[in-house]
Amino acid sequence: MGIIDFVFPKRCLNCGVSGFYICNSCLGLVDRAFCKCIYCGNYSYWGRTHKSCNRRGRIDGAFAIWRYEGVVRKALLKFKYSFSYDIVDELVKRSINDIKNYPFNLGSVLSTSVPMKSGKERWRGFNQASLIGVKVAYEMGWKFDDDILIKTKNTRSQAGLVRRERIKNLRGAFEINNKYKKNFKEYDSLVVFDDVLTTGSTIRECGEVLKKAGAKVVWGITIAS
Numbered sequence: 001m002g003i004i005d006f007v008f009p010k011r012c013l014n015c016g017v018s019g020f021y022i023c024n025s026c027l028g029l030v031d032r033a034f035c036k037c038i039y040c041g042n043y044s045y046w047g048r049t050h051k052s053c054n055r056r057g058r059i060d061g062a063f064a065i066w067r068y069e070g071v072v073r074k075a076l077l078k079f080k081y082s083f084s085y086d087i088v089d090e091l092v093k094r095s096i097n098d099i100k101n102y103p104f105n106l107g108s109v110l111s112t113s114v115p116m117k118s119g120k121e122r123w124r125g126f127n128q129a130s131l132i133g134v135k136v137a138y139e140m141g142w143k144f145d146d147d148i149l150i151k152t153k154n155t156r157s158q159a160g161l162v163r164r165e166r167i168k169n170l171r172g173a174f175e176i177n178n179k180y181k182k183n184f185k186e187y188d189s190l191v192v193f194d195d196v197l198t199t200g201s202t203i204r205e206c207g208e209v210l211k212k213a214g215a216k217v218v219w220g221i222t223i224a225s
C-alpha cells in the first residue's frame, strides 16, 4: 500500500465506487483495441505486420489490449502523474489474460520497455512503460530488463506531431546498451513494452534497433491504443 492509497482510499477513477481504481462495470464500457499493422494502419490479426508490409528490418507486430478511453485512459493518466503500484497492478491484472491468449508462439522471450521519453519522466523518477513491463513479464514468465535500449538523442515530445513527424523525430533516438549486444540474440523473441500505442512510431523505432542488431522476432505490447 502506497502513501497515496493510505490517504485516499481506492475509488474507481471513472465512477467513484470504492474498492478498486478500475471497477468491473466501467471496464466493461471500454472496447478492445483495434488490431492494426503499425506499418500501414489497416486491420491485421493481433497486430501482426502484414506480409506485404514486412520488409527486412521491420518488426513482426505490435498489439494493444484496450482502447485508450474511459477508465483505462483515466488509470493510465493517473498513473502517469501520481505514481501508484496499485494502479499498475490493476491495469496488468485486467490485461494479462488477453496477453496470455496471444496466438503466436514466441518461444523464449526477453522483454524490455521503451526508454524514458522526456525530461519530465526523468524528473518524476519512474518509467511507466517499465513498471508495466516488469509486471507483465513476471506474469508471463518472461525475462525482463529495462535497460536494453537507451535513448541517445533528446527528442521533442511526440504529442501534437503527425505520424510522419513522429517517425522523423525518433529516427536514431535509440541504441542498444552495449552490455546486451551479445546475449539478447540467445532468445527466440524480444518484446518491447509501452503504455500507449499511438501511431506506433516509438515501438517501431525501438523494435527496429533490436532487429538491426540481430533479434529474430520482435513484438511490441501496450496496455492501450
Ligand SMILES: [Zn+2]
Pocket (backbone or CB within 6 Å): 012, 013, 014, 015, 016, 017, 022, 023, 024, 025, 026, 027, 071
Ligand atoms: Zn467504475
Ligand SMILES: [Zn+2]
Pocket (backbone or CB within 6 Å): 037, 038, 039, 040, 041, 042, 049, 050, 052, 053
Ligand atoms: Zn500493413
